[in-house]
Amino acid sequence: MSAPTLYHSPATTVTGAATRPDAFGNAVVLRCRACAAEQQLGPYYACMECFGPLEVAYDFPAITREQIASGPPNIWRYRDLLPVRPDIAGIPNTEPGYTRLLKADNLARELGLKSLWVKDDSGNPTHSFKDRVVAVALAAARELGLTVLACPSTGNLANATAAAAARAGIRSVVLIPEDLERAKIVNTAVYGGTLIAVKGTYDDVNKLASEIAGEEAGWAFVNVNVRPYYSEGSKTLGYEIAEQLGWRLPEQIVIPVASGSQLTKVDKGFTELGSLGLVEPTAYRVFGAQAAGCAPVAAAFRDGHDVVRPVKPDTIAKSLAIGNPADGPYVLDTCRRTGGTVEQVSDDEIRAAILLLARTEGIFTETAGGTTIATLKKLVETGQLDPDADTVAINTGDGLKTLDAVGDRVGPTVTIGASYAEFTAAGLA
Numbered sequence: 001m002s003a004p005t006l007y008h009s010p011a012t013t014v015t016g017a018a019t020r021p022d023a024f025g026n027a028v029v030l031r032c033r034a035c036a037a038e039q040q041l042g043p044y045y046a047c048m049e050c051f052g053p054l055e056v057a058y059d060f061p062a063i064t065r066e067q068i069a070s071g072p073p074n075i076w077r078y079r080d081l082l083p084v085r086p087d088i089a090g091i092p093n094t095e096p097g098y099t100r101l102l103k104a105d106n107l108a109r110e111l112g113l114k115s116l117w118v119k120d121d122s123g124n125p126t127h128s129f130k131d132r133v134v135a136v137a138l139a140a141a142r143e144l145g146l147t148v149l150a151c152p153s154t155g156n157l158a159n160a161t162a163a164a165a166a167r168a169g170i171r172s173v174v175l176i177p178e179d180l181e182r183a184k185i186v187n188t189a190v191y192g193g194t195l196i197a198v199k200g201t202y203d204d205v206n207k208l209a210s211e212i213a214g215e216e217a218g219w220a221f222v223n224v225n226v227r228p229y230y231s232e233g234s235k236t237l238g239y240e241i242a243e244q245l246g247w248r249l250p251e252q253i254v255i256p257v258a259s260g261s262q263l264t265k266v267d268k269g270f271t272e273l274g275s276l277g278l279v280e281p282t283a284y285r286v287f288g289a290q291a292a293g294c295a296p297v298a299a300a301f302r303d304g305h306d307v308v309r310p311v312k313p314d315t316i317a318k319s320l321a322i323g324n325p326a327d328g329p330y331v332l333d334t335c336r337r338t339g340g341t342v343e344q345v346s347d348d349e350i351r352a353a354i355l356l357l358a359r360t361e362g363i364f365t366e367t368a369g370g371t372t373i374a375t376l377k378k379l380v381e382t383g384q385l386d387p388d389a390d391t392v393a394i395n396t397g398d399g400l401k402t403l404d405a406v407g408d409r410v411g412p413t414v415t416i417g418a419s420y421a422e423f424t425a426a427g428l429a
């Protein structure tokens with residue numbers, strides 16, 4: 001693997017330091033996840049010492065449940081736990097989050113689980129969990145004086161980035177693999193930014209984006225050079241689940257894995273709530289879900305490896321089709337440390353699970369959610385998941401964006417002429 005681009009060229013050090021002392025709230029430093037070396041808060045993502053990934057570190061004051069509960073019904077209620085200024089809720093951005101946590105009794109019964117919830121992040125502004133991470137990245141970009149919001153994307157991030165930039169009144173530049181689902185292309189293009197279709201896989205697109213990020217001053221690639229801030233947005237999924245369960249942690253959680261950022265940050269969110277005394281720090285097990293056509297982390301887990309060997313994706317779960325996941329090793333750490341696993345499911349199992357969730361709970365998920373629900377089912381069937389423990393599965397996206405996944409499996413029950421005689425003849429009354 002080649003070393004990531006560092007921010008050393010004159011062009012990219014024009015900006016870099018925030019102008020306000022409280023620009024990042026209670027965040028104090030960027031810390032390397034590999035060697036713990038520290039770096040000032042800025043548009044940096046790779047450690048100067050070892051090229052390891054940087055993560056935002058905080059010095060939290062005492063924070064109460066009441067303080068959080070009195071905030072707005074979106075992710076900014078957790079602003080004191082995010083790298084954003086205290087008055088963030090008043091600044092044009094998107095207002096993602098506080099999506100519904102549904103008790104999924106029908107699905108639980110069908111799978112043989114005692115208590116199951118679905119965290120339904122299809123309810124976000126652009127219908128996936130990506131609005132959370134983009135909102136925090138946009139806030140950081142502003143404070144750092146970066147004026148273009150950009151990303152390489154498997155689809156949902158493209159939607160969220162283009163929409164957030166439109167609302168913020170700044171330019172967006174979005175790079176996607178050219179073979180994306182039509183719905184994800186249209187859902188990006190409507191917002192009016194620059195949309196670049198690249199002939200290659202997501203991993204090719206990502207590499208190109210890193211090169212551009214190293215050259216273009218003033219560009220915030222949400223999941224590249226401002227990735228430490230971006231990934232903090234995923235913590236809010238963990239915060240919300242705990243708050244919506246009545247300020248407690250679930251015992252098991254199933255999370256889809258693309259780059260692995262979301263899974264590791266939900267875990268970070270749970271840990272922070274425990275150490276801040278906002279919940280009892282009870283034990284929980286984290287399970288990762290991948291599609292068999294792109295399952296480098298599941299394969300490493302199965303084989304007991306610490307390194308993740310890149311693969312070339314071939315799956316209908318395009319939003320999870322990252323063959324070389326940046327946070328793969330940290331997903332392995334998290335799942336092993338908490339007593340969970342990383343599993344993989346076939347495209348057919350994904351299609352069946354989309355229909356299962358729709359039929360039992362009235363939730364139409366995209367292929368990533370199909371991957372998660374199919375994995376949940378497999379974990380129960382193989383005895384990896386305790387059927388008596390409180391379990392949460394995250395639905396990260398909306399089925400309207402991946403209609404083709406199930407479009408040839410469902411349709412009208414029957415087609416009839418507009419007469420009562422034909423209706424009765426069809427025998428459906």
Ligand SMILES: *Cc1c(COP(=O)(O)O)cnc(C)c1O
Pocket residue numbers: 128129130156157256257258259260261262263319320366368369396397
């Ligand atoms: C991006 C994405 C994920 C996974 O995100 P990572 O943080 O990269 O692992 C899961 N589900 C959907 C729908 C996504 O768009």
Ligand SMILES: [Zn+2]
Pocket residue numbers: 032033034035036037047048049050051052
């Ligand atoms: Zn380091």
